[in-house]
Amino acid sequence: MVLASPNPIRSEKILPIELPIVDLSLEKPVVAKLIVKACEEFGFFKVINHGVPQDIIASMEEAGFGFFSKPMAQKREAIAANNPFGYGCKNIGFNGDVGEVEYLLFNASNPLSISQMSKDISNDPSKFSSTVRAYTEAVRELACEILELMAEELGVPDTSVFSKLIRNLDSDSVLRLNHYPPITIRDCKDRDRSSSYNHSKVGFGEHSDPQILTILRSNDVPGLQISLQDGVWIPVTPDPFTFCVNVGDVLEVMTNGRFSSVRHRAMTNSSKPRMSMAYFGAPPLHACIVAPPDVVTPQRPSLYRPFTWAEYKKATYSLRLGETRIGLFRKCREIDQ
Numbered sequence: 001m002v003l004a005s006p007n008p009i010r011s012e013k014i015l016p017i018e019l020p021i022v023d024l025s026l027e028k029p030v031v032a033k034l035i036v037k038a039c040e041e042f043g044f045f046k047v048i049n050h051g052v053p054q055d056i057i058a059s060m061e062e063a064g065f066g067f068f069s070k071p072m073a074q075k076r077e078a079i080a081a082n083n084p085f086g087y088g089c090k091n092i093g094f095n096g097d098v099g100e101v102e103y104l105l106f107n108a109s110n111p112l113s114i115s116q117m118s119k120d121i122s123n124d125p126s127k128f129s130s131t132v133r134a135y136t137e138a139v140r141e142l143a144c145e146i147l148e149l150m151a152e153e154l155g156v157p158d159t160s161v162f163s164k165l166i167r168n169l170d171s172d173s174v175l176r177l178n179h180y181p182p183i184t185i186r187d188c189k190d191r192d193r194s195s196s197y198n199h200s201k202v203g204f205g206e207h208s209d210p211q212i213l214t215i216l217r218s219n220d221v222p223g224l225q226i227s228l229q230d231g232v233w234i235p236v237t238p239d240p241f242t243f244c245v246n247v248g249d250v251l252e253v254m255t256n257g258r259f260s261s262v263r264h265r266a267m268t269n270s271s272k273p274r275m276s277m278a279y280f281g282a283p284p285l286h287a288c289i290v291a292p293p294d295v296v297t298p299q300r301p302s303l304y305r306p307f308t309w310a311e312y313k314k315a316t317y318s319l320r321l322g323e324t325r326i327g328l329f330r331k332c333r334e335i336d337q
Ligand SMILES: C=C1C[C@]23C[C@@]1(O)CC[C@H]2[C@@]12CC[C@H](O)[C@@](C)(C(=O)O1)[C@H]2[C@@H]3C(=O)O
Pocket: 084, 092, 093, 094, 095, 097, 174, 176, 207, 208, 209, 210, 211, 280, 316, 317, 318, 319, 320, 321
């Protein structure tokens, strides 16, 4: 069991490696190859020329910052009765995880719940909810395009095998706005000021994303880091004009381990607020998660037992943020006998 530490550990290494950048305007087969290579090697990549209109992104960002700049008492009105959706501050999940973050979580496939929540979030609820819906639809389309290219390059004849799960009206996808307020030097007085971490705290602790695919956009403030190797962190250079895409646990299972759901975290910045907007494309609760036969071969036998997203989600929410849950669904192999 690996638990996220509340504070950065001094022995950690920060490696300046750039993530692959995929230009979605290139020819489809070229793009598909680049995406699959990035998912195998990094589990993360950036996309440019993604087709999501800049005004939709800008409106979502403005709406998010507008909400987070409100007084705490007003923000607390958006704490939903139907957890886990609504506003949260510092507490992440239900099992004691905390971080220097406040957030809004929406049920991305339920326009009614978005409208209901918007009443507690904004004084112009219909504008707020149409902004969330427009953004969600645009990033869902981007996720589907990427998932279809992946299936094509993996040689899966039904190229909608992954995308149909998140296009389904019952999909359990979520949208999360994370706001990391700047941490001042005073907040860090307990730290060694010569350390490279002296102005930085863990905003959102180390974890993997449970769903199929995450489409993340942040403002121009650094903070996201990925871990390809224990204790080695790769900072992701922020770019408000690109989306950062990462493989979730379900896609790792559905590619029979060919793609990696890589652990990542978000750190706070010393002077500027950071805001990320993450769309987590998920299957419907009843969907059976199993790798298509085309990615299971004698050389690469099936690694996971079939399970439903409901089972996986239940396991996820019963565990701490930093715990690995995918292993619970691995087949027991009688090898070495
Ligand atoms: C501690 C937790 C928060 C989380 C549910 C969990 O029990 C473990 C996974 C966490 C995570 C990480 C990715 C997404 O931000 C999220 C919404 C998700 O689906 O899984 C969060 C969950 C959450 O904050 O509710």
